[in-house]
Amino acid sequence: MTSNVATIALLLVPLLLLVRTVYRLYFHPLSHIPGPRIAALTSFYRAFYDIVRDGQWVHHLEYLHSIYGIVVRVGPNELHFNHPAAYGDIYCSGSTFTKDPAMYKCFGSAESVFGQTDFQTAQKRRQALGPLFSRRAILKLESDIQKHVNKLVDHLAAYQLAGKSADLYLAFRAVTLDIITSYCFAKTFDAVSFPGFRHPVALTMDATLHLAWVFKHFLFLRKFVDRCPEWIGLTLMPGTKGYYDQANQLGSQIDEIMENPSILDKSEHETMYHYFITKSNEKAGLPDLNKEWLLHEGLNLRFAGSDTTGNACTIAAFYVLRDSRIKAMLVKELEDAWPEIDTPMRYDAFEKLPYLTAVIKEALRLSHGTVTPMPRVAGPDGAIVAGVPVPPGTIVAMGNTLMHHNAEIFPDPMRFLPERWLSAPANGENLDKYLVAFSKGARVCLGIKCVVFSICNFCRAFFSIPSFLCIYSWLSESYLLVSPHNALETVPSFRFLSPTVVIMMIY
């Protein structure tokens, strides 16, 4: 009897696999869409590039589109597009598409605004947190942000005096980490003061990003890590110590506040907690307060605010410093606008400077924000994307890199060319429409205003103080300004979802 069951099972498994293969290849609603046959059969096709090839999926997508055209079937139930219209169709379509849970649950930040896949729930969370990142709120904290930038500049000056090289990639990571932790929690790690800017949190961000891919394709591992005690997590992934440290640190701050919310009254300025705990008007429709939610939200903001902004600043510094023409133009504009260095100049004035703005846009374009395509799932009515009918439940995406590298929109796309943002486009179209570093639509980056503001501040500190210009030329001549893996052409694709919170994967 037992052997009969085993025989039937042995026959059944290959039979089922065969049926599935035939279905996926010939009868699946996506079977007519071009793409590699193997991708139509199994999602391990993509897993291979994500995990074994260490995040090279983004580069492979460019290759696939060069062969198959604007739409490629990249998985059994997944399409990837490469057409400017597709971006709008997918990301600006309101509630037609929702975030793909397989991707957004793998970071361990399921409870944060970023992790919400449901459209309505996400909107409520965005409404609650949005005012923290409004222009008004940011302007109120201008001096606080500038304080951190000035500290970084002091440290860089010390490097110059000592004749030592500085890793600007880590330096930017450190200062953005300090800014965002101070901004959202009124506490910082003082990461810029760490020798070599090598704060464990900044260092381990990259280390754990690799794991995101593993978790995406093997979600049960994510769940295992969520539940296992810290010592097991640390034994398996020693590189995650910095994350445990910050989660523990943030966790105790949350415990303290939840126990006694009145301590928020003594806070130096409003923080994330004020928006979720004390501002009852905006709380409508939010779940009951709990530690896990605040922790996910907090860890998310830390990652979202430091990784992306740090990358954009690194790219800006890298390209401005290696091109003396661009550097001269930028410096001239800043010096004309700000002749008296000792007289503080406000952000409102800087944001009106056209060349500075163009440099920032170009840095955002070439740092991409989120490098990996952000997957969305078509709703029950399906959709039309770039003229292609998409059946309900299909996963679709279009990567920012493909938009930003599109030579028809951005001629000579791999060149850092701020001027492209200054000249009127030949076809009269506004180029801003194609700058998608912050994504677009209802799930556009929540920190967008905060970012432009911070980058302006960096530029102001770095490029407008004459004595620091020599640091820059010295650095650019003598050393690579960025970690080799972080230069534009090689920004690793596992650094996806910049605001992505991979930080939480261990939580």
Ligand code: HEM
């Ligand atoms: C140069 C800097 C930044 C870039 C390029 C950037 C880019 C992005 C992108 C592309 C998304 C969409 C991700 C997705 O849908 O998968 C996003 C979402 C988000 N970003 Fe940013 N970001 C930056 C800085 C920040 C900062 C400073 C904060 C605030 C601390 C922030 C907070 C968020 C949040 C909360 C979300 C989730 C929004 C939602 O899901 O509705 N980001 N960001």
